[in-house]
Amino acid sequence: MAPKYKLTYFNTRGLGEPIRYMLAYGDIDYEDIRISFEEWPKLKADSPYGLMPFIEINGKVINQSTSICRYFAKQLDLAGKDEFEALQIDATADTIADLRHTIGDYWWRSEEKDKPKKREILVNETIPKYLSRFEKQVQDNNGYFVNGKLSYADLYLAANVEYLSAVMKSNILDGYPNLKALVEKVDNIPKIKAWINKRPQSYY
């Protein structure tokens, strides 16, 4: 039987990997369509909002990576046991997305001449501001982001770390032992580990 889901993204981790982590964790069958940087301009006009990743579900094409993660997280019991827990998980994922967005702005949407100054602000201010608060949140919540148990916010961080570290050219979690331990825990979940071992190689 054909897979129910078709995920389309570049052949990179980037914004696609958090969705792929959810699908791997849930052992959900899908078609992992990877578009080269050269092919993308031809497909862009017909894609929803001209952006990837997007996913086809029930014949409908949907964009927005965090929303797609949440959709699968609900099926996998990773989105909160009640509305208040869901809010805390959602807010955490959105804050991780904010950090990613800021680093992505620097890397993909800045002029070369502005990059050294922007990098300095990221390294000395922005990244420590986010990560020190994430570190405290995980420390206060018994090794996870919310209420001492696994949620999609944890997978969301783990799936973003390599991409962000590649862009910053150093492990962004150095100096944050609770975050490192959390990511290691997520990446050692057998189904996530199997995915990491079999996924296509990519730099970002």
Add this chain to the structure above:
Amino acid sequence: MAPKYKLTYFNTRGLGEPIRYMLAYGDIDYEDIRISFEEWPKLKADSPYGLMPFIEINGKVINQSTSICRYFAKQLDLAGKDEFEALQIDATADTIADLRHTIGDYWWRSEEKDKPKKREILVNETIPKYLSRFEKQVQDNNGYFVNGKLSYADLYLAANVEYLSAVMKSNILDGYPNLKALVEKVDNIPKIKAWINKRPQSYY
């Protein structure tokens, strides 16, 4: 009895107004705390992630405006009748947030010398790219963003239009009759209308 919720933001619409729309629509009692631009630096360090808006619920302080909107939307039956509908509503709100973020980057986080060029790209490319697709989505869904009925995505757009139009110094919905009609419909919901009539004045 003291209100259960304390919302803290600047005395502007901006990122606070979508939450205030949800609270107004649901007739939910809350404390609408407004911080001046002068006071904010003193409070910033102790706030979650150094950003507003944030809300106190059950004694916990939570940030992230879209997540907070979704939390109330679920209570108000504005977040989807099933998970697939919820996904479409969430993705729409996130895409509106992307547009807002891009306009916000131009206005709040650009150097003056770069603004004319950035404004030109926004007016000629970015804003039409988003709004023409929103227009089609609303046209295809019988006057609402998703499945022909009111959702928090509709309130989310309506609550953002004045702020974005103020920044762009023109009504961003000119030329998009379906979006204009949708916003008018939302703003004429009696409880929203009452809120618009009584809220503090602000430029943004």
